[in-house]
Amino acid sequence: MPDQGSDERLQHEFNRWAAEGEGEKMERHHLDITEKTIRLMDPRPGERVLDLGCGAGWATRLLARMVGEGPEGFGQVVGIDVSDEMIRHARAASKDFDNILYVWGSAQQIPWEENFFDKVLSVESFYYYPDQERALAELFRVMAPHGRLFILINLYKDNPYSLQWVDKLKVPVHVRSSAEYIDLLKKHAFVNVEARQIPDDTPTPDDYQTKSFNSLEDLRAFKRTGALLLMASKPDVRNQAPGYTIY
Numbered sequence: 001m002p003d004q005g006s007d008e009r010l011q012h013e014f015n016r017w018a019a020e021g022e023g024e025k026m027e028r029h030h031l032d033i034t035e036k037t038i039r040l041m042d043p044r045p046g047e048r049v050l051d052l053g054c055g056a057g058w059a060t061r062l063l064a065r066m067v068g069e070g071p072e073g074f075g076q077v078v079g080i081d082v083s084d085e086m087i088r089h090a091r092a093a094s095k096d097f098d099n100i101l102y103v104w105g106s107a108q109q110i111p112w113e114e115n116f117f118d119k120v121l122s123v124e125s126f127y128y129y130p131d132q133e134r135a136l137a138e139l140f141r142v143m144a145p146h147g148r149l150f151i152l153i154n155l156y157k158d159n160p161y162s163l164q165w166v167d168k169l170k171v172p173v174h175v176r177s178s179a180e181y182i183d184l185l186k187k188h189a190f191v192n193v194e195a196r197q198i199p200d201d202t203p204t205p206d207d208y209q210t211k212s213f214n215s216l217e218d219l220r221a222f223k224r225t226g227a228l229l230l231m232a233s234k235p236d237v238r239n240q241a242p243g244y245t246i247y
């Protein structure tokens with residue numbers, strides 16, 4: 001069973017972020033790298049997409065506009081987050097959408113059926129998952145055969161500037177290298193596993209105030225080095241639905 005205590009700690013911390021308006025502010029910090037990733041995802045009308053660790057839902061809404069009505073039917077985006085407060089913010093900002101569903105839940109036990117999602121996006125969330133191996137097994141389970149996975153990670157060994165955050169964060173995080181993540185995805189039976197660095201091309205003004213970095217030069221170098229984008233596919237296999245015992 002997933003470690004309930006770790007999820008509660010994450011829920012508590014990210015509820016605090018949500019209450020302080022950080023969910024909405026993250027759009028500014030993650031938009032450039034997320035738009036580049038979404039271009040590679042190439043969401044099509046009719047597709048079913050998961051946004052795992054969706055926060056305040058701004059990327060979920062970008063995706064929902066792209067998968068809307070198409071010749072193959074109506075596309076749908078599901079946003080899942082461990083913070084119920086983030087989910088509340090996301091729902092409040094998405095009232096005009098009829099193809100988004102936000103669900104409170106954890107990557108450790110994704111509250112969804114097997115073989116469902118054509119594409120998965122996860123922005124700046126994966127390194128918080130207490131058991132990343134379990135999260136990958138869960139992602140594999142809920143993805144459709146040939147489904148495509150896109151994980152963006154700003155905190156990783158090959159971007160030394162990102163390591164300044166580790167001590168500032170109030171929850172434990174994983175710090176792995178690109179090569180280690182590739183091995184992990186392969187170990188979990190994903191295929192076409194690929195990693196790329198996605199630079200953040202937004203300019204940093206000279207009067208910008210940063211609490212996360214030791215200097216503006218470090219922040220600029222961090223952006224130039226870029227986020228790690230992991231891409232992978234589920235092979236042509238279907239997961240069996242679990243057997244239930246009815247008492």
Ligand SMILES: C[S@@+](CC[C@H](N)C(=O)[O-])C[C@H]1O[C@@H](n2cnc3c(N)ncnc32)[C@H](O)[C@@H]1O
Pocket residue numbers: 007010014023026027030052053054055056080081082083086105106107108122123124125128129130
């Ligand atoms: C840095 S924020 C990024 C949010 C959003 N993707 C964005 O870019 O604005 C990380 C998000 O991951 C969520 N998260 C952390 N651990 C999680 C878990 N185990 N399962 C689901 N979501 C999780 C947090 O609640 C938070 O909303």
